[in-house]
Amino acid sequence: MEHAGTGPGWALALEHSALGETLRQALWLYPAANVLHVLAVVAMVGSIFAFDLRIMGVARSLPLAALARLLLPIAAGGFAVAAVTGFLLFTADATAVWNNPVFVYKLGLIGLGLVNIVVFHLIPWRGVETWNTDLPSPGLAVAGAFVSAAAWAGTATLGRLIAYF
Amino acid sequence: MILPNSRKTLAAAAVLLVLAATPAAWAHHGWGSYDSTALTTLDGTVQSVSFANPHASIQLESQGKTWFIVLAPPSRMTTRGLPDGTLRQGQTVSLDGYVHKGEPAELRAERIRVDGKSVELR
Numbered sequence: 001m002e003h004a005g006t007g008p009g010w011a012l013a014l015e016h017s018a019l020g021e022t023l024r025q026a027l028w029l030y031p032a033a034n035v036l037h038v039l040a041v042v043a044m045v046g047s048i049f050a051f052d053l054r055i056m057g058v059a060r061s062l063p064l065a066a067l068a069r070l071l072l073p074i075a076a077g078g079f080a081v082a083a084v085t086g087f088l089l090f091t092a093d094a095t096a097v098w099n100n101p102v103f104v105y106k107l108g109l110i111g112l113g114l115v116n117i118v119v120f121h122l123i124p125w126r127g128v129e130t131w132n133t134d135l136p137s138p139g140l141a142v143a144g145a146f147v148s149a150a151a152w153a154g155t156a157t158l159g160r161l162i163a164y165f
Numbered sequence: 166m167i168l169p170n171s172r173k174t175l176a177a178a179a180v181l182l183v184l185a186a187t188p189a190a191w192a193h194h195g196w197g198s199y200d201s202t203a204l205t206t207l208d209g210t211v212q213s214v215s216f217a218n219p220h221a222s223i224q225l226e227s228q229g230k231t232w233f234i235v236l237a238p239p240s241r242m243t244t245r246g247l248p249d250g251t252l253r254q255g256q257t258v259s260l261d262g263y264v265h266k267g268e269p270a271e272l273r274a275e276r277i278r279v280d281g282k283s284v285e286l287r
Contacts, residue, residue: 024217027240031218092218164196 007095015094023092030092034092037085041159044078045152047071055137055145063133086159102165113151120144184284199263199273202272207232207272209258216242216249227261233271234260245284252279 007015014020023030051071054062090097097103125139131137137145209227220235236242239249256257259278265271276285 026218027243029218031238031240165198 007098011098014091017091019088020094021092023088030089033085033088037082037089040078040081040085041156042078044075044082045156047074047078048148048152051075052149055141057136057142060136062127064137065132066074068123079134097162100162100165102158102161106155109151109155109158113148113155116144116147116151120148126164189278194255196273198266200266202262202271203263203273204261204275205264206259206261207234208214208259211252211254211258213254214253221252225258230270233268235271235273236277241286242284245286246278246282247279247284256280 023033048071051067052065053059054064120141124138124144127138131141201256207216207225207227209225209232212224212226212231215222218239218241221242223234223236225232225234237245242248260272260274261276262272262274265273274286276283278284278287
């Protein structure tokens with residue numbers, strides 16, 4: 001099986017770019033990006049799970065708005081680092097990864113997770129002052145927390161599985 | 166605002182999405198796609214070398230055909246004593262590995278013998 005290969009033009013161009021070449025040839029850049037990608041995902045998914053659990057009803061004495069000020073920047077920062085390092089890893093092997101069906105599903109789950117964030121902040125989160133502490137979260141917020149946990153756990157799972165399919 | 170069972174529906178949809186990825190994925194090429202029940206030994210001549218991330222590879226002329234041999238990441242090759250340049254076109258090598266279940270001329274090497282030394286790749 002030839003790996004230097006076939007795929008859409010943009011993926012070929014990315015793979016053959018100077019950046020792609022550097023990632024393939026430099027001994028430690030690719031492993032370093034790989035490690036940073038994992039650390040970023042750990043920070044992001046961990047903080048998201050903590051926030052989701054609080055919305056689902058765990059530790060209701062913790063004020064949600066205050067918790068959000070700690071956890072959401074960690075999640076956003078983790079996402080930014082994961083996106084950059086993920087792009088670097090993709091560039092090294094763009095056509096093969098693009099042809100890997102697991103990767104496409106992973107992108108789909110990332111899309112679902114991002115749409116969920118937007119919907120969550122536009123609708124239930126607006127009224128958070130009324131259920132900030134010691135109260136059950138509204139159904140729509142809880143549903144969003146479940147979608148979030150599933151989407152990001154699925155994203156991390158499929159990310160790991162790219163290497164196995 | 167929200168249907169009583171929409172939570173379950175959403176959870177089920179997420180699970181289905183993950184499961185849906187599986188059948189299409191079997192066709193592809195991953196670590197599990199090599200037949201690890203039969204260790205195969207190949208002796209042959211190196212046609213070309215790619216010392217690149219995520220894993221190095223060579224084209225090997227052996228048993229009358231050209232094999233695609235998957236080796237280890239360049240960083241591991243280097244620390245185990247096979248840095249860039251030590252594998253060269255025209256060299257005679259011997260290796261043990263597992264043949265791909267769907268690609269009869271692709272082999273994932275477990276070890277390679279070159280220049281009188283044996284290097285473990287896993």
